[in-house]
Amino acid sequence: MSQISEQEILDCIEKMPAFPKSVSKIIELTSSMDSSAKDIIAVIEGDPVMTGKILQVMNSAFYSLPTKITSIHRALVIIGLNTIKNLAISIAVIGVLRPYKEPHFDSDLFFSDYFIAGLLHDFGTIVFTEFKAEEFEHALAESSINKSSLYLAETKYLGMNHAQVSQILALKWGLSEVIAESIACHHQNVPNNLLSSCIFTANQIAKQAQLGNSGNPVIEILSAEQIAIFGVPFNELIEELGDISLIKETVHHFIGT
Numbered sequence: 001m002s003q004i005s006e007q008e009i010l011d012c013i014e015k016m017p018a019f020p021k022s023v024s025k026i027i028e029l030t031s032s033m034d035s036s037a038k039d040i041i042a043v044i045e046g047d048p049v050m051t052g053k054i055l056q057v058m059n060s061a062f063y064s065l066p067t068k069i070t071s072i073h074r075a076l077v078i079i080g081l082n083t084i085k086n087l088a089i090s091i092a093v094i095g096v097l098r099p100y101k102e103p104h105f106d107s108d109l110f111f112s113d114y115f116i117a118g119l120l121h122d123f124g125t126i127v128f129t130e131f132k133a134e135e136f137e138h139a140l141a142e143s144s145i146n147k148s149s150l151y152l153a154e155t156k157y158l159g160m161n162h163a164q165v166s167q168i169l170a171l172k173w174g175l176s177e178v179i180a181e182s183i184a185c186h187h188q189n190v191p192n193n194l195l196s197s198c199i200f201t202a203n204q205i206a207k208q209a210q211l212g213n214s215g216n217p218v219i220e221i222l223s224a225e226q227i228a229i230f231g232v233p234f235n236e237l238i239e240e241l242g243d244i245s246l247i248k249e250t251v252h253h254f255i256g257t
Helices: 006-015 021-030 037-045 048-058 072-079 081-097 107-113 116-120 124-131 133-146 150-158 162-172 177-184 194-208 224-230 234-241 245-255
Strands: none
Touching (some): 006 124, 021 081, 037 072, 037 081, 124 162, 162 177, 194 224
16 A cells, blocks of 8 residues: 655645636635725636636526626626636636546546535545556545445545545645635534535535535435534435536536536
């Protein structure tokens, strides 16, 4: 078994494609209290690909707006600055993920499980797939055969799990420590961490609904605190969500552009 160090992960990440300059600039601007919406709009409009994809999402069935959105300024008015930022990050992440097609790991299925903030929480698996393929293959096989959580098998074969690698990557890309920490502990029941609880629960919903495949077959149990956050047990939460086919269709539409 090969034990991977944090420095080795950082070295691997350095070999991966970087975020486009426009996305890095958006992250920088949205982290500053001195930045204005006008500054952010200018950066997005300076990137024709990003502009086109954001407008395409805005005009999709997911938003079902009565009139067509033709400008980033109008999009920002409707969905807000934070969502615009998340869309920009998602576009960049999808661009980075797209080249990775390895045996037993279908990135197209991986895409449809996670969107916006949730999109990054399992990104460590991509690093393993690219740079530690043999060890990761063993972890995937053991997880599948034993019906055990993938992150436990990863720790066994690599000395680190994908959540920890995703945290390192999130910090490397300039995301906040709050997001990075929530990503790192998304397989744990961490008290008073709403973001982590949402990622954890969305993870289980995606697996229960068979929306894609991130390589982890186990549907983990929500803690009492997590159930309290959503107000209903897991099965009732699934029922209350109803038909999520439109969400799935919209995500596929977004990643396919």
